[in-house]
Amino acid sequence: MVDISVNIHNLKKKYGDKIIINNLSIMINFNSKLTLVMGANGSGKSTLAKMIAGIILPDEGTLQLSNQLDFSKWTKRNTYYLSNTERGMFYKLNGRQNIEYLTSLKGTSKKHVLEKLPEYCQKLNCTDILEMPAEKLSTGQKKKVFILSALCSNCKLLLLDEPTNGLDEESFYSFIEILESLRLENGKKIILISHDKRFMDIPHIERIIFEKNGEIYWEGC
Secondary structure, eight states: OOOOOEEEEEEEEEETTEEEEEEEEEEEOOTTSEEEEEOOTTSSHHHHHHHHTTSSOOSEEEEEETTOSOHHHHHHHHEEEEOSSOTTOOTTSBHHHHHHHHHHTTTOOHHHHHHHHHHHHHHTTOGGGGGSBGGGOOHHHHHHHHHHHHHHSOOSEEEEESTTTTOOHHHHHHHHHHHHHHHHHHOOEEEEEEOOGGGGGOSSEEEEEEOGGGOEEEEEO
């Protein structure tokens, strides 16, 4: 996979009179690491993720992906955005059917999904959720359905918004192990959006820490 980078220049976003992202400029070039965007609730990290994913547009500024001229077209085709809500789940379908549907929206074949699911389910200890109706899943189990959808997709860039909410310790570290495997073996580029302090103990993560108004407080390993 060709190396990609996200170049953000003078990005601004506000809702009403509230400034969410204030004149943000940063280059995310992944540096052979997972990229982690941290910050308190309301600091602007989820808004940034949605702009990178092409879900919302900035009020001012630009986002450029490597040398791609049409950023929004590329991201819609090649980016999987894992939301921090339960939106998008069909409660009359079981876990596996939801995963197949969600991945199909990004052009991932059912065959590919079924090849990957057993391994990921075993590592996340959640094989039982595949045949359970979604309406009977717990909050943590629903989270795993969405996580599995992202992991099984063919997308080149994974934007994972609060992916570890509701995950126990064993599942958390298994999830990180899977992400590292996807990065190293499949060339996936991964941006994690989180305020989960367990990430602070994970080595080889590039951290971008937000203060209020979407301003960078600190970045580095």
